[in-house]
Amino acid sequence: PKEKGWLGSYAYNYQGFWVPQKFLQAVIAFQQQFQAQDSDIILVTTPKSGTTWLKSLLFALVNRVKHPILEPNHPLLIDNPHVLVPFLEHTLYFDGRTDDISTFTSPRLLATHVPFASLPKSVHVSKSKLVYLCRNPRDTFISMWHFTNSLLPDHKEADSIEEMFNLFCKGVSLYGPFWNHVLDYWKKSIENPNKILFLMYEEIKKKPKIQLKRLAEFLECPFSIEEENSGVVDDILNMCSFDNLSNLEVNRNGKFSTGEAYKVFFRRGEIGDWKNYFTIEMCNKLNHIVEEKFQGSGLKFSYV
């Protein structure tokens, strides 16, 4: 089954989630070929929930001994976070690529949008760790709408906000249904807190230090007292801030080898932009779905 829509292409319902046709083969290759290592750290997100930000935080945090944060040619100052923490299906397994990722230095920092139930078996059986990030569905949707309709240079036929919103509510969105994606990881993170850390964009925005320390503890690389006293936590947060990253030359003018500009991953970087687009009807419709889907789960989104 397919739906016409975003990315000027088709979405296929594969194993119950919507995957852009362009990435379907790569998702399958990832599922069939990827051998997780115990030391792997895999970032999982719903698209447009702040993946770029968390990739940068993760890279800075895990590599802080090898690459001290204030060094002038820190990799994050000269490369885009998506290059430093590549997507399995969008990059490493895309288009029949044969990069030998078993040779990456450990711990390997990798990323995916694939839902929990469709992850390769080796991820489940290994001691690899999953860091999950989501964002409130209103801001995620608005960010996705901008991303697909305004930011991609070759997008010919923009979807109206209403069209895309109706699809989103039906569960048709990048790697959606959104609710299934979030709920599965949420439940698994409760069952297995040493395997999955569940983070929310809004919480990182509001209490960045607490969330970064949570991440460091989960990854078993907590900040020492000396590091805390010398301001490393703040240094990481400042380096990875929206203002800093989005103004770097590499992120303003750099491109992927496929030609897509890095700048498409930086737009506003705030909570609450949905207010500039959502009608009361849209809020009501989405609230209704969210209430029904997340009822009893204990998960609450923050919209401001």
Ligand code: A3P
């Ligand atoms: P907006 O479109 O709301 O601005 P992803 O990285 O998952 O594709 O998500 C992109 C969203 O994260 C965009 O949201 C983008 O602006 C925001 N973003 C990118 N870098 C960020 C940062 N360092 N801090 C906060 N938000 C960031």
